[in-house]
Amino acid sequence: MSKIDEITKDSWLRATFPEWGTWLNEEIEDEVVKPNTVALWWIGCMGFWIKTEKSTNIAVDLWFGNGKRTTRNKYMVKGHQMANMSGGRLVQPNRRNQPFVLDPFEVKQLDAVVATHIHSDHMDINFAAAVLKNVKEPIPFIGPKESVEKWIGWGVPKERCIIVKPGDTVKVKDVEILALDSFDRTVLVTQDSYAPLAGTIPNMDEKAVNYLFKTSGGNIYDAADSHYSISFGDHGKKHKIDVAFGAYGENPVGIADKQTSVDLLRMAEALNTKVVIPLHYDIWTNFMADTNEILALYDMRKYRLQYKFEPFIWEVGGKYVFPNDLGKREFHHRRGFEDAFENEQNIPFKSLL
Numbered sequence: 001m002s003k004i005d006e007i008t009k010d011s012w013l014r015a016t017f018p019e020w021g022t023w024l025n026e027e028i029e030d031e032v033v034k035p036n037t038v039a040l041w042w043i044g045c046m047g048f049w050i051k052t053e054k055s056t057n058i059a060v061d062l063w064f065g066n067g068k069r070t071t072r073n074k075y076m077v078k079g080h081q082m083a084n085m086s087g088g089r090l091v092q093p094n095r096r097n098q099p100f101v102l103d104p105f106e107v108k109q110l111d112a113v114v115a116t117h118i119h120s121d122h123m124d125i126n127f128a129a130a131v132l133k134n135v136k137e138p139i140p141f142i143g144p145k146e147s148v149e150k151w152i153g154w155g156v157p158k159e160r161c162i163i164v165k166p167g168d169t170v171k172v173k174d175v176e177i178l179a180l181d182s183f184d185r186t187v188l189v190t191q192d193s194y195a196p197l198a199g200t201i202p203n204m205d206e207k208a209v210n211y212l213f214k215t216s217g218g219n220i221y222d223a224a225d226s227h228y229s230i231s232f233g234d235h236g237k238k239h240k241i242d243v244a245f246g247a248y249g250e251n252p253v254g255i256a257d258k259q260t261s262v263d264l265l266r267m268a269e270a271l272n273t274k275v276v277i278p279l280h281y282d283i284w285t286n287f288m289a290d291t292n293e294i295l296a297l298y299d300m301r302k303y304r305l306q307y308k309f310e311p312f313i314w315e316v317g318g319k320y321v322f323p324n325d326l327g328k329r330e331f332h333h334r335r336g337f338e339d340a341f342e343n344e345q346n347i348p349f350k351s352l353l
């Protein structure tokens, strides 16, 4: 049997996915977080990982799925939030734009699974199954009511789930998780099946929450899919915020789903955060946005508006340590070759390169 004969679609999938293998799992496991710091990794979309100096690991909105994979379905399901919002019927061409940087089935050390809301790019059945099978301790699944209902519907034991609403606090080892109001209007037009929404008053607190993760290294604010709201100013006044995440993206006409560059800067100012990091713009082919827009606007506005925060532009799979990485503006993955010239080169002649 030739090598070619052994190749199948399945062998290709197994050899290639997830694209980063266990690289990031190992990096997170091996990370020793120094006292009074907190380490963060961007897993893609609004998914991120927190690790504290006491080795507490918290996974927020981790998602290992994808978007559209065929052109054959022409129309949205009736009642889809984007159909409800826009009045359009054509299926949105939202293909996944990022590799899988973490292997959910190789996650072994974790202290909590956290979700902000029910949208399918913020909760994942594969991750839920992997955690239940591979993490030894009965760690909690924390989210708003509808997220918990989704987990229970998948088979996550009810006793493992903790429902939070704004104002609730959950302690996970050395991390205090405070649920706060969400300002995600898209989730308010999301429904399981079509029903007229005119005149209804949806309950945001059951559908979505923002979070403040209080750690010994700093406080991490997760605005999740919140749109811009003046109430960010309320959160900023009542809480000490060090790093804030927001959902950035360029909305197609007819859609108000992601924060724009101006929204994100206004959010950072209102939250009185030290650092603002845009997320979510990476993932969907139809919502991509240029982060240089945030940096350009920041530079145009920072002196006049006396900005006290700084923006940080990340990469999926990258690490950010607060407060050590303060002052950095853009991330680059490790470039390697630190030991160049420490061994004899093997080249035809010295002036070759």
Ligand SMILES: [Fe+2]
Pocket: 117, 119, 122, 186, 187, 225
């Ligand atoms: Fe969402």
Ligand SMILES: [Fe+2]
Pocket: 046, 119, 121, 122, 225, 280
């Ligand atoms: Fe989202």
